[in-house]
Amino acid sequence: MDQRERLQVTGALRAGRARADAPSASSRLQGKLVHTCERQTGRLAPWTRIRPDSSAMALHIRDFREADRAALIALWEACALTRPWNDPDADVDRAVTSRDATILVGTVDDVVFASVMAGHDGHRGWIYYLAVSPDRKARGHGREMMAEAELWLKARGAPKVQLMVRQGNETAAAFYTALGYERQDVTVLGKWLTPSPEAE
Numbered sequence: 719m720d721q722r723e724r725l726q727v728t729g730a731l732r733a734g735r736a737r738a739d740a741p742s743a744s745s746r747l748q749g750k751l752v753h754t755c756e757r758q759t760g761r762l763a764p765w766t767r768i769r770p771d772s773s774a775m776a777l778h779i780r781d782f783r784e785a786d787r788a789a790l791i792a793l794w795e796a797c798a799l800t801r802p803w804n805d806p807d808a809d810v811d812r813a814v815t816s817r818d819a820t821i822l823v824g825t826v827d828d829v830v831f832a833s834v835m836a837g838h839d840g841h842r843g844w845i846y847y848l849a850v851s852p853d854r855k856a857r858g859h860g861r862e863m864m865a866e867a868e869l870w871l872k873a874r875g876a877p878k879v880q881l882m883v884r885q886g887n888e889t890a891a892a893f894y895t896a897l898g899y900e901r902q903d904v905t906v907l908g909k910w911l912t913p914s915p916e917a918e
């Protein structure tokens with residue numbers, strides 16, 4: 719069974735995950751018997767045992783820890799997510815000290831390979847800093863990180879999740895479309911409430 723089929727199977731089981739630092743569903747299911755579902759027809763196939771896949775080790779998704787900071791920011795830089803006007807350290811500080819935001823990291827052998835920041839503004843859920851290490855792309859990790867972030871937001875009562883994609887980031891736009899995200903008929907406006915770093 720490949721990684722994508724496994725994720726389809728585990729999707730429903732993720733809803734039962736109680737703690738953000740528990741192993742991700744795909745990790746927890748390794749060695750267990752599960753029903754698989756054929757992608758095309760939706761028919762249930764016979765029971766299958768999920769085996770650890772040593773070539774594409776399962777991602778362990780957990781809350782950010784202070785010891786992750788340098789690796790996390792290096793990941794954001796490798797994924798071209800940092801901008802001169804956003805201090806990544808300050809972004810981490812704000813997220814980890816807020817009750818309404820979180821940073822989840824995806825690790826293999828406790829090495830950070832993926833991240834996502836999620837926040838609830840009291841009305842909508844928002845996603846920032848979704849990143850998968852360039853050498854681990856196209857293995858379903860981005861989809862896994864988004865599934866965990868969506869669960870986190872849903873658990874806090876967010877009825878809808880939104881995100882912003884920078885102009886020209888066609889890869890991210892195609893990725894989010896594959897996950898069911900739709901272009902919204904809105905214009906994003908912004909205004910600095912502190913002295914604009916762009917003016918410096």
Ligand SMILES: CC(C)(COP(=O)(O)OP(=O)(O)OC[C@H]1O[C@@H](n2cnc3c(N)ncnc32)[C@H](O)[C@@H]1OP(=O)(O)O)[C@@H](O)C(=O)NCCC(=O)NCCS
Binds near residue numbers: 890
């Ligand atoms: C965008 C990003 C997170 C995707 O991560 P990933 O682990 O490679 O994506 P996945 O393997 O989980 O792909 C999930 C789905 O998106 C699709 N997808 C991913 N990249 C795609 C692309 N360039 N074009 C079309 N579809 C794409 C995959 O085909 C897959 O669909 P499927 O499951 O139906 O086959 C990763 O490319 C990244 O870190 N980019 C740099 C940072 C960035 O731009 N972040 C978003 C900021 S808004």
